[in-house]
Amino acid sequence: MEEERPALEPDASGGSSWAFSGDGAAAAIASLEDLYGGGGGDGEGEIGWGLPLGPPGVGEEGVFPPLLEVPESSSGSAPAAAAAKAAREERSDPPAASGDAASSVSSEEPPPESDEKAADTANKTSKKGIKRTRQPRFAFMTKSEIDHLEDGYRWRKYGQKAVKNSPFPRSYYRCTNSKCTVKKRVERSSEDPTIVITTYEGQHCHHTVSYPRGGSHLHTAAALAAAQQLALSAPQLYAPPSPFPQSPSLIHPQQEQRPPSLLDRTLALPAVDEGLLGDIVSPATRNR
DNA sequence: CGCATTTGACCCGCGC
C-alpha cells in the first residue's frame, strides 16, 4: 500500500508532524469524511476541496490556505440554532459597526426564507425584529495538540457544549472586537483527537491584533485566517462587494518559528449550514 | 481592576 500511502503520514520529526502530498489532501479529507461521513449527503451544493497550494516551504508544517466556504442557502434546512441565534444576536449586536462588514456579507446570502423564519421567531420575542445576517462559514481541520489556535485575532470564549457522538466538547468563541461579529467554533474530531476542527463564521471587520499573547502557534492558524479572507475575496467562491481587510502577511506564516508541538497541517473544509462535522464533508466527496 | 474563562440554564427549531 505504498502507492496509496495514507494521505497523512506521521512525520518522524515530532510525531505530530505529517508529511503531505498533493493527492494526499483529498485522501486526507476522505479519511476525515470517513470519520464524519454520516451519509445523507446529496449532491446539493457541490463543493470543492482545498488542496495544498502553498509552496513546499510550508509543506513541512502543512498549511493549506485554500479553503472552501459554503453558501448556507444550498442547504434546505435552516439551522435551528440559526433562528434562535438570530433572535438573540440582534439582542446586543451593534449593527452599526458590524453592519459595515456584515452587510456586505449578507448581500451574498439569501436573506429570504431563513430570514423570514428568523424574523418570525424574532417577532415572537418582539423587540428583536432585526434581520440577522448569516455569515459564511469556513471549517478547518488542523492537526494540533491545542484546541484554540492563535490566528492573529483575539477571541473570547462564550460557551462550551458537549457534542453528540463525540467525547470532546465544542467551544464557542467570539472575536473580542466589539465591532466584529465573527464567531469561531472549535472541536476535536472524535475519531482522531489530534485533529482540531475550527469553524469560522463571518468576517473580521478589522485587522488582526499584534498577537498580544505572544501568538505562538500562530503560523497555521494565521493561515486559516488568511485563507478565510482569501476565500471571501475569491470571485469563484464569493465576491463580496466590500473587500475585507486582508492580511497578506498572514498568507505565509511560515516565518513563524512554530512552537514545539503543534499543528502540522491544516485542511480547509466547507462548513455547511447544517452543522459542523457531518456537514463539513462535501457531499460530492462523500459520494466519491 | 479589568479581562478572560467556566459552567449551568435557557431558548429554539427539528425530527420522531
Place this chain on the structure above:
DNA sequence: GCGCGGGTCAAATGCG
C-alpha cells in the same frame, strides 16, 4: 406533542 441537540447568555470565579 415531546424530546433532543445545538447555540448563546449571564453570573461567578480566577488570573494578570
